[in-house]
Amino acid sequence: MRAVQYVQVGQAPVVNDVPVPEPGPGQVLLKVTAAGVCHSDVAVMSWPADAFPFRLPLTLGHEAAGVVEAVGENVSAVAVGESVVVYGPWGCGACRECSRGMENYCARAEELGIHPPGLGAPGALAEYVLIDDQRHLVPIGDLDPVRTVPLTDAGLTPYHAIKRAQHNLYPGATAVVIGVGGLGHVAVQLLRAMTGATVVALDVREESLKLAEQIGAHHALRSDTQAPGAVRDLTGGAGANAVFDFVGAQATVELAAKAAAKDSSVNIVGIGGGALPVGFGAVPYGTAVETTYWGGRSELIELIDLARQGAVGVHVERYGIEQGPEVYERMEEGRIQGRAVVVP
Ligand code: NAD
Ligand code: ZN
Ligand code: ZN
Numbered sequence: 001m002r003a004v005q006y007v008q009v010g011q012a013p014v015v016n017d018v019p020v021p022e023p024g025p026g027q028v029l030l031k032v033t034a035a036g037v038c039h040s041d042v043a044v045m046s047w048p049a050d051a052f053p054f055r056l057p058l059t060l061g062h063e064a065a066g067v068v069e070a071v072g073e074n075v076s077a078v079a080v081g082e083s084v085v086v087y088g089p090w091g092c093g094a095c096r097e098c099s100r101g102m103e104n105y106c107a108r109a110e111e112l113g114i115h116p117p118g119l120g121a122p123g124a125l126a127e128y129v130l131i132d133d134q135r136h137l138v139p140i141g142d143l144d145p146v147r148t149v150p151l152t153d154a155g156l157t158p159y160h161a162i163k164r165a166q167h168n169l170y171p172g173a174t175a176v177v178i179g180v181g182g183l184g185h186v187a188v189q190l191l192r193a194m195t196g197a198t199v200v201a202l203d204v205r206e207e208s209l210k211l212a213e214q215i216g217a218h219h220a221l222r223s224d225t226q227a228p229g230a231v232r233d234l235t236g237g238a239g240a241n242a243v244f245d246f247v248g249a250q251a252t253v254e255l256a257a258k259a260a261a262k263d264s265s266v267n268i269v270g271i272g273g274g275a276l277p278v279g280f281g282a283v284p285y286g287t288a289v290e291t292t293y294w295g296g297r298s299e300l301i302e303l304i305d306l307a308r309q310g311a312v313g314v315h316v317e318r319y320g321i322e323q324g325p326e327v328y329e330r331m332e333e334g335r336i337q338g339r340a341v342v343v344p
């Protein structure tokens with residue numbers, strides 16, 4: 001089968017021929033119907049050789065949708081032919097966090113060498129992908145896999161972040177979304193569907209600001225040094241009650257802190273390497289600063305149900321598998337709108 005692989009640190013990914021895997025006991029083989037492409041892979045592929053944590057070559061792609069092709073022994077929850085998406089942040093399945101469905105915060109994944117598909121285990125940018133356990137599969141019925149697959153990360157990550165901030169997002173409150181790309185453009189829609197807050201979207205690209213307005217942002221503004229003042233003007237001087245930074249660069253985390261109100265939350269979701277000093281006087285009183293990673297299993301099920309109600313429409317660009325390497329190039333150059341999805 002064809003697979004988009006990162007082969008050597010520092011080199012662009014390539015499309016290779018690799019064997020189709022066979023499901024062992026408890027495992028499920030999916031014929032990939034759609035695989036979303038995330039900016040995190042660009043960060044992963046920028047890591048130096050001496051700090052690179054995964055075995056190479058690595059088949060990329062951690063947003064997966066597919067049809068069950070074959071099942072291993074002791075698999076009974078899914079049947080051949082069923083259309084599913086994959087919960088990506090695999091954990092041990094048994095620790096306290098995993099028992100709550102929060103495998104993204106598994107206490108033992110590192111110790112046991114458990115990795116998500118595309119981030120250590122072979123990923124979904126291929127014709128077939130092997131899933132370690134049936135519990136990672138969420139049936140999607142007749143939902144379009146191409147428009148649904150980004151929900152497994154570009155949707156689930158903001159959904160988890162927004163749920164944690166929901167107590168701050170009462171009607172009349174203001175939420176700021178920094179970076180209206182794959183994750184951010186779903187975040188804007190989720191904020192509209194899940195809260196009564198006014199949504200202010202910030203980006204450096206005109207097209208992203210246009211997209212933000214189309215999908216329901218109340219305000220779409222340039223992300224620059226004037227932005228915190230603009231957010232204060234829109235909120236009678238108070239600032240935003242929740243800020244979600246889907247870039248995470250030094251400039252944007254500082255913007256986030258400056259735009260935040262007292263008793264608010266700042267969530268740094270983007271892995272752009274920025275950091276905020278937290279201490280008395282360094283952030284507004286009562287403000288929680290946090291980073292979150294992906295989301296929980298039950299949250300993905302909730303989000304798929306929300307999508308079935310029509311609450312989120314993911315803006316997708318479709319590509320073939322041979323275009324996988326080109327998608328990463330376009331992403332680095334900021335030439336993707338919404339989410340790029342590879343359809344093998
Ligand atoms: P993307 O490339 O689709 O979108 C990034 C957006 O940010 C683009 O619209 C771009 O124009 C905008 N942007 C760039 N610089 C900006 C600035 N200074 N101010 C405002 N906007 C700016 O990326 P994505 O796939 O949506 O990922 C977003 C970030 O989230 C990445 O850093 C990614 O690695 C990270 N991520 C984190 C998690 C997690 O679990 N924490 C999960 C997935 C992705
Ligand atoms: Zn991702
Ligand atoms: Zn666990």
